[in-house]
Amino acid sequence: MSNNPLQENKMGTLPVGRLLVNMALPMIISMLVQALYNVVDSIYVSQISESAVTALSLAFPVQNLQIGFAVGIGVGVNSLLSKSLGEKNQENANKAAGNGIVLMLICSAAFMLFGLLGVRPYFEMQSTVAETVEGGIVYTRICCLLTLGVFIQILFERTLQATGRTLYTMYSQAFGAIVNILLDPILIHGWLGLPAMGIAGxxxxxxIGQWSGALLGLFFNLKFNPEVRFSLQTCKPDRRIIGPILAVGIPSIIMNSIGSVMNFGMNQILQSFTETATGVFGIYFKLQSFFFMPLFGINGATISIIAYNYGARKPERIIKTLKLSSAAAVTLMSIGLLVFQLAPDLLLGRGALDNSVTEQ
Incomplete structure (x- = not known):
């Protein structure tokens, strides 16, 4: 415990520019790996059939909604936990983590219910192609029934971020993504003597990747994050804790939900043209994540630094953090705009683009 004061004061003492880079860079790297596995999923699924790619695109709004709820709750926990640590209020910090677990369990139960009862109506209202509907149902049902993995993974990543241990966040998220990438061809195509499972694979x-990241995140929190102490007592629902978590988390959830609703609406429109159009739109969304995911990394680091220094009553560090993170975000999004405007054929693959035009 001798190094506790150093860790507690890290976000209140390091120069802001250096602190933002140290905290954001590991998260940006892990987010880029996360974006890569989304694209790898599409590459391997495209080898099954065009309908399989479309099914994945139609499932994306549900997956995005899952992540939106998980990140929203995680952001709320991160904010309250960092603020409590800045105030040196250990009890509130522990309760923030414990009540975060409760909220994650409630959200997971809602998505599991959707996986049991809502998946078929969801796909049947979007497509009349049997292969697309059945493939989407299989894929989404598995992801929803086992959704607790992604909720727990994101919660444990946020508790590590809140105490400035973003390197461990990078390890847990990258580990889950790499497990996913390695298992994709094995389970989809039936390598190493396993049966070919197709889109279910x-x-x-x-x-499995999500649960792998969640378990590693749990290990890192228990082993290397002494500022946060988990116990059954801290998981007891407390309105004084849940209120601030939701006050910060709900706007984030709404923003992600709007994106999912927009994605769902666009899929409905594009399905009236061809399934190829829906598939291409889905691939575009995964490609743009190479720019949005790093932005989320900057955002996560910014929230932790601001919340800690708000609790520690250091407004000058808050203002400087906002200026630096805003400049970094604008620069990143400007680069993304240029890439998508100047090189769309390279992003989608000229051959694949030509094939889609020929089919239409």
């Missing part, structure tokens, strides 16, 4: 690779 992609779903199993996804949830």
């Amino acid at each position: 992609a779903a199993w690779a996804t949830v």
